[in-house]
Amino acid sequence: MILLDGKQTAAEIKDELALEVEKIKKNKGKIPHLAAVIVGNFGPSLTYVNSKVKACERVGFNSTLIDLPEDITEEQLLHELALLNKDAEIDGYIVQLPLPEHIDEQKVLMAVDPDKDVDGFHPTNVGKMTLDLPSFLSATPYGIMELLKRYKIETSGKNVVVIGRSHIVGRPISILLSQKRDFGNATVTLVHSRTKNIKEITQKADIIVVALGVAEFLTGDMVREGVTIIDVGITRLKDATRKRGYRLAGDVHFESVSKKAAYITPVPGGVGPMTIAMLLKNTLSANKKLNS
Ligand code: GUN
Helix, strand or coil: CEECCHHHHHHHHHHHHHHHHHHHHHCCCCCCEEEEEEECCCHHHHHHHHHHHHHHHHHCCEEEEEEECCCCCHHHHHHHHHHHHHCCCCCEEEECCCCCCCCCHHHHHHCCCHHHECCCCCHHHHHHHHCCCCCCCCHHHHHHHHHHHHCCCCCCCCEEEEECCCCCCHHHHHHHHHCCCCCCCCEEEEECCCCCCHHHHHCCCCEEEECCCCCCCECHHHCCCCCEEEECCCEEEECCCCCCCEEEECCECHHHHHCCCCEECCCCCCHHHHHHHHHHHHHHHHHHHHCC
């Protein structure tokens, strides 16, 4: 079994990005600048956003954290985004999800300038992606593609099963893996909560991407020997034996599945760090596009 080490791979990508920043500085160009908008103080979102800002510092990007109160109105939030869209200093930005219930998430994502949409969530970018046109790819699916590429995992002609149909991960990764592209050309089955006999389907898979948000959903009896596993889930499970009171679990029951897998991503240290690295890569692309 080989661990697909997202932490190490992301560190390599960040080193490559830091070199790019050095080149930009030498040429007196504009340093990439990412802004992150967070509404309220939902614990995991704060952790993610802080990691994104820290990653910017590490590669030499500028970053701005826009921390807005939980009770901000939709109109005020849309106004903040309009300012970011106009701000020539900001190359790209993200609005951390989830948003409070009183705010229409779709309306907010539609308000992001597609050229600054480094999360790749705007319908313009999603539409371009589905049509094989250049676009910002959303960071988690992009990170999975990059991990497959850097570990040279053949996908062409393979049976891939994607578990979960979220807009952020399941849907886009199922499209990317089926496209006529490097590390695409797979036969993709997307399974979800209404699928019958998931186990029968996963047992035939060469590669399984699990993005369901249910801790330890995929167990050893559901997979065949030699499978490749990409675990997107990350859930806090109560654990009184830990000082912090919880442990992090993926959507995969690691102990049983890793015994049969040829390749598997750990949680933490698998897909998560790749997501951040690809967000930075998208920010560099936005910077190049806006300043060329
Ligand atoms: N919430 C969970 N994942 C993501 C992500 O990739 N981007 C944003 N903006 N919010 C998220």
